[in-house]
Amino acid sequence: MGMTVVEKILAMASGQSVVHPGEVVEPQVDLAMSHENAALVINQFHEIFKGTNLEAKVWNPSKIAIIFDHRVPAESAKTATNQKKVRDFVREQGIQKFHDIRGDEGGICHQILAESGYVLPGSVVVGTDSHTTTHGALGAFAFGVGATEMASIWTLGRVLNVEVPGTIKINIHGNMPWLVSAKDIILAIIGKISAQGANFKVLEFHGEGVDNLPTSGRLTLCNMAVEAGATSGIVPPDKETWRYLREEAGVDISEIVLQADLDAHYDQIVDIDISELEPQIAFPHTVDNVHPLPDALGLPIDQVMIGSCTNGRLEDIEIAARILHGRSISRRVRMLVFPASFRVYRKALQAGFIQDLIEAGAVIMNPGCGPCLGVHEGVLGDGERGLSTTNRNFKGRMGNPNAEVFLCSPAVAAASALTGTITDPRQILTNDAVNTKA
Amino acid sequence: MARVVLTIGNDISTDTIYPGRYMATVLPTETPQYAFADLPINQKLNHHEIPPGTVIVAGENFGCGSSREQAASALKGWDFIVVAKSFARIFFQNAINLGLRIIICPSIEAKEGDELEFYPDHIINLNTQESFAIQPLPPARQALIDGGGLIAYTRQLLMQERKSQTTESAKSAPF
Numbered sequence: 237m238g239m240t241v242v243e244k245i246l247a248m249a250s251g252q253s254v255v256h257p258g259e260v261v262e263p264q265v266d267l268a269m270s271h272e273n274a275a276l277v278i279n280q281f282h283e284i285f286k287g288t289n290l291e292a293k294v295w296n297p298s299k300i301a302i303i304f305d306h307r308v309p310a311e312s313a314k315t316a317t318n319q320k321k322v323r324d325f326v327r328e329q330g331i332q333k334f335h336d337i338r339g340d341e342g343g344i345c346h347q348i349l350a351e352s353g354y355v356l357p358g359s360v361v362v363g364t365d366s367h368t369t370t371h372g373a374l375g376a377f378a379f380g381v382g383a384t385e386m387a388s389i390w391t392l393g394r395v396l397n398v399e400v401p402g403t404i405k406i407n408i409h410g411n412m413p414w415l416v417s418a419k420d421i422i423l424a425i426i427g428k429i430s431a432q433g434a435n436f437k438v439l440e441f442h443g444e445g446v447d448n449l450p451t452s453g454r455l456t457l458c459n460m461a462v463e464a465g466a467t468s469g470i471v472p473p474d475k476e477t478w479r480y481l482r483e484e485a486g487v488d489i490s491e492i493v494l495q496a497d498l499d500a501h502y503d504q505i506v507d508i509d510i511s512e513l514e515p516q517i518a519f520p521h522t523v524d525n526v527h528p529l530p531d532a533l534g535l536p537i538d539q540v541m542i543g544s545c546t547n548g549r550l551e552d553i554e555i556a557a558r559i560l561h562g563r564s565i566s567r568r569v570r571m572l573v574f575p576a577s578f579r580v581y582r583k584a585l586q587a588g589f590i591q592d593l594i595e596a597g598a599v600i601m602n603p604g605c606g607p608c609l610g611v612h613e614g615v616l617g618d619g620e621r622g623l624s625t626t627n628r629n630f631k632g633r634m635g636n637p638n639a640e641v642f643l644c645s646p647a648v649a650a651a652s653a654l655t656g657t658i659t660d661p662r663q664i665l666t667n668d669a670v671n672t673k674a
Numbered sequence: 675m676a677r678v679v680l681t682i683g684n685d686i687s688t689d690t691i692y693p694g695r696y697m698a699t700v701l702p703t704e705t706p707q708y709a710f711a712d713l714p715i716n717q718k719l720n721h722h723e724i725p726p727g728t729v730i731v732a733g734e735n736f737g738c739g740s741s742r743e744q745a746a747s748a749l750k751g752w753d754f755i756v757v758a759k760s761f762a763r764i765f766f767q768n769a770i771n772l773g774l775r776i777i778i779c780p781s782i783e784a785k786e787g788d789e790l791e792f793y794p795d796h797i798i799n800l801n802t803q804e805s806f807a808i809q810p811l812p813p814a815r816q817a818l819i820d821g822g823g824l825i826a827y828t829r830q831l832l833m834q835e836r837k838s839q840t841t842e843s844a845k846s847a848p849f
């Protein structure tokens with residue numbers, strides 16, 4: 237029996253020629269990422285060394301990345317103190333891949349990893365963040381772990397007791413319709429297979445729908461794989477992967493071939509045709525409560541948020557700017573935009589997108605997670621309804637259990653900001669190419 | 675025998691178990707006070723109306739969402755036993771790493787106030803006298819629990835590996 241892409245990566249990383257689902261392996265780690273929760277990891281790391289008489293040194297400082305993004309700038313004295321503790325640790329251990337709150341290199345961890353070229357096809361990436369699945373977009377096996385697990389990885393350089401996950405093959409057929417995006421595809425998939433439909437499994441993406449997607453869209457797909465419970469999502473590396481790594485992430489490495497075997501075993505094969513796909517929207521309070529956009533049209537909203545590791549990239553800001561260009565957002569909404577990184581922010585500035593957004597009435601916030609996890613900046617009031625391009629709408633997720641969060645694409649979010657009610661972007665921005673053809 | 679103090683449905687996320695706004699905690703001992711912070715049970719816990727060793731019965735996909743380990747350490751702090759039809763992956767691993775008692779019981783039926791009796795391969799609900807099969811943990815995970823949790827287990831491996839490194843470098847020393 238052949239192997240899937242993730243099985244091949246795990247075999248390589250565990251020094252075996254073959255692995256199969258259910259087998260327990262201990263893969264070597266190529267990149268171990270944390271954010272502010274490194275403060276908790278540091279605590280557990282020191283616990284491990286307690287009573288050993290050994291110097292508490294991480295296994296390999298060049299393979300550790302730490303990015304401040306969840307609460308930047310610090311929202312409380314406690315967070316500020318934690319961040320200080322992490323900075324001290326970074327210095328003491330010689331960790332180079334550290335991204336502090338800076339205009340030249342800061343941003344959301346998942347965006348930073350991708351755009352800095354820290355993630356390579358075929359590698360094993362772990363992060364103390366459930367959306368570490370994002371990096372499967374670059375052909376890595378990337379998954380989230382807890383803080384104690386990360387402390388163990390910092391110590392030993394490998395993950396203990398990993399059960400090789402089974403894989404679900406997702407075939408995305410057809411061409412993407414006008415103003416439908418990767419976000420709509422992944423929402424449709426989650427709606428179809430449910431919030432636990434891929435629990436403990438990998439989603440391996442195939443088909444022309446993913447072949448035609450730029451890496452930015454693939455990052456969105458894999459980012460939300462975890463919302464179906466998946467251990468990871470993965471796009472087998474192709475020409476676009478190498479283009480992104482060379483041109484956008486500045487890495488110069490030789491290409492490898494990493495494909496599933498023809499006789500690889502899949503636990504399930506899911507086919508989805510996107511050629512007629514409507515924009516999708518997840519209703520509160522679960523991500524799999526997905527409906528086609530027409531079901532939500534006209535619902536009044538109070539706040540629109542564009543950003544996050546799901547949809548804060550240049551393409552996302554661009555589509556919002558094109559929809560808002562020369563128009564003005566409704567007086568009944570606030571609109572917050574969080575670019576995923578300062579690199580994205582600078583490019584959006586140069587392209588004039590930021591100007592379009594501000595002139596329409598949006599507020600540009602500093603790159604980071606912002607209101608996505610409900611700690612600070614843009615918390616919703618009781619009884620308010622937020623429309624967001626983030627990835628989670630659980631009760632209380634954006635800071636208030638008495639508010640509602642709907643999830644959608646950047647195009648739907650921007651169009652809805654104009655009217656103050658959930659709106660179809662295709663009514664605002666028509667596809668001229670399609671129109672001339674018709 | 676242990677009493678069920680909370681029954682809760684499917685897809686309970688870590689945002690319900692431990693809201694993100696309390697995530698600046700660094701010590702596992704700081705977290706129990708925020709367990710289920712937005713549910714009424716939080717008050718009862720903090721007023722010590724719920725004794726240690728009681729049971730939460732949950733549906734499918736308990737602990738979905740964020741990787742925050744605080745969700746597991748908060749429940750561990752009150753010494754809960756969590757019985758669920760299924761668990762989300764990262765929460766499940768965090769629970770094992772920290773030694774939170776979790777039991778996968780796909781058919782469990784119980785309501786608040788019921789008393790459960792635990793056996794190695796099944797649970798009996800003493801109120802209904804019904805028996806429900808337990809799905810055993812994978813052997814690799816059980817080994818971790820038996821080894822005293824991930825910190826102790828990693829420490830043990832660390833000592834072994836550093837010791838063999840030092841003996842090897844002593845062997846190769848040029849004298």
Ligand code: SF4
Nearest residue numbers: 367544545605608609
């Ligand atoms: S943007 Fe949201 S989902 Fe992404 S890493 Fe930050 S908090 Fe997590």
